[in-house]
Amino acid sequence: MTAMPDLHLCRSASVLVVDDEPGMRQFLEKALGKHFGLVETAGSIDHAEALRQRCHFDLMILDVKLPGRSGIEWHEALKDPNRHSDVIFMTAYAELDTAIQALRVGAADFILKPFRLEQMMNAVMRVLKRRRLSRENFLLKREVRQFLEADNAMVGTSASMQRLENVLQRVAPTPSAVLIEGESGTGKDLVARALHQKSGREGPYVPVNCGAIAPDLLEAELFGHTKGAFTGANRARDGLFSYASGGTLFLDEIGELPLGMQAKLLRALEEKAVRPVGSEQEVKVDVRILAATNRKLDEEVKAGRFREDLYFRLNVLTLTLPPLRERSEDIPQLAHYFSRKLSQELGLEPIPFSHDDLQAMEKHPWTGNIRELKNFIERCILLGRLPLEDLRTQDQQASTGSGGGYPSCWPLEEVERKHILQVLAASENNKSAAARQLGIARKTLDRKLTAWEEQGVISPEASE
Incomplete structure (x- = not known):
């Protein structure tokens, strides 16, 4: 039939x-x-x-x-x-x-x-x-490309942004590794995506946050594993290196890699091959490596927390992104860009900015950089107004040193808890990054969060 x-x-x-x-x-x-x-x-x-x-x-x-x-x-x-x-x-x-x-x-x-x-x-x-x-497939690729180009536009006409754009145009088509440094929220992932988009590589862009994966799972996540390689490995699985073959692997928070994993990553980069956990055979991969960190890796090398040979392997070219406060002339353009983009996503009217509004935003230090500015604009759209009094209050407190925003009647323990939770929120709940900024061990941070949860002074979600 x-x-x-x-x-x-x-x-x-x-x-x-x-x-x-x-x-x-x-x-x-x-x-x-x-x-x-x-x-x-x-x-x-x-x-x-x-x-x-x-x-x-x-x-x-x-x-x-x-x-x-x-x-x-x-x-x-x-x-x-x-x-x-x-x-x-x-x-x-x-x-x-x-x-x-x-x-x-x-x-x-x-x-x-x-x-x-x-x-x-x-x-x-x-x-x-x-x-x-x-x-x-053609239509999906075109839609994804248009989405990425719209979502990851390099906004800004300051001298530092123009220099960055010139370097990107020159470096993007090469296979060389690039190390992207900068404070949290300066747009390191944005630059990595731009390098991939301009590279002409046919393979995918695969980002991975090295600080968000448990150290004992990181090797299997990057290199893959065989069936039965460890408890719970019910089937073989390719790693992110294999998924990124022909494209770009972006290793964000590279400074969070444990020293043992750093050695295995170095070998993979030098051999252009990975060995899945539990396997005796290596798998060849064609991957361009981009890495990012908000640490100074040269200082981490001196402190013995980062391998010097891996640092030199990644540091073929370093791009240092300026904090937003050092390119404040870009803030009006960024504010308008985020207002248009976020109003479309939220289905709400964009916020009109007066000259005084933009001047106030230019004067604000934006310690959270572009991420903080974007969140502020989103809050403005949701409220239907510009809560500039919040910015002015923060700026006044910063200039006068009036208590750092904490009432003088607060006990020291309450100030400590408030400050730790603020730092944790600013780092998007990345405990390793928050602990580093606070100058304490990750275990110390975990212990404090667990104790506060048991006391009922913070929600369980805050300690996750």
Whole structure:
């Protein structure tokens, strides 16, 4: 019984059948005409070319042996870059050379005569499905590219931003590693994405936050693992290096890597290969490495917390992003950009900015950098107004040193708790980063959060 085709693929598709046998033409025209929007037939290449000039065909079913020119010699159709058609070749001669020639000129499939109608219909549907997937893939790539370009626009015309843009244009197409340094919230991920977008690499952009993954799971996350490599490894899994093959792997918070993992990463970078946990074999990978940190890695090397050889391997080129307070002339442009973008996302009206509003924002230190500014604009849109009094109060307290924002009646323990929670919130709950900024050990921070949760003074979510 002939398999029924996927009708939604057929109704809008056009097919051209080229065969010098009238019986074969009639047979295929009748069979395909039941399902396809347009079916034309021709007995020679010249007739087929005349039809092709009048109408574009999604699919051509083409006999190899034809009078005059063979189907493989129909160069006008097979090599037309502007009006591509998928081709299924038919032949009564099972010759290997003929099949190879057909594949070389771009055959989508190859069928031997005589054939059953079911064979032909299956071949036709495979070709149409591949064509549909190819179109969908193209559209998705375009949509993703447009989204990334819109979401990751490099905003700002200050001298520092212009210098950064010039370096990006020069460095992006190279395979060299780049180390991106800068305070938290300065846009290191944004720069990494821009480097990937401008690189021309066909593979994906894969970001990974090294400080957000438990140290004992980091190796398997990066390199993959075999089935049974450790408890819970119920199946083999590729690592992020493999997923990023042909593209870019962005190692954010690279300074959080344990020393043992640093050695394994160095080996992977030098050998251009990874060894999945539990495996004896290495897997070759083609990955461009970008790394970012808000630490000074040269100081971490001196302190013995970061391997010098890995630092030199990553530090082919260092891009240091300036904090927002050092390019305050970009703040009005950023404010307008975030207002437009966030109002669309939230479905609310954008906030109009007066000259005084923008001046107040330019004067604010923005210790959280671009991330803090973006959050402030979002809050403005949600409230429907600019809470500039909040900024002015903060700036006044900072300039007068009036208690750092804490009432003088607070006990020291309450000040400590408030300050730790503020730092934790500013670092987006990254406990390693918060502990480093506070100058305490990560275990100390965990212990304090657990104690406060048990006392009921903070919610369980705050200590997660």
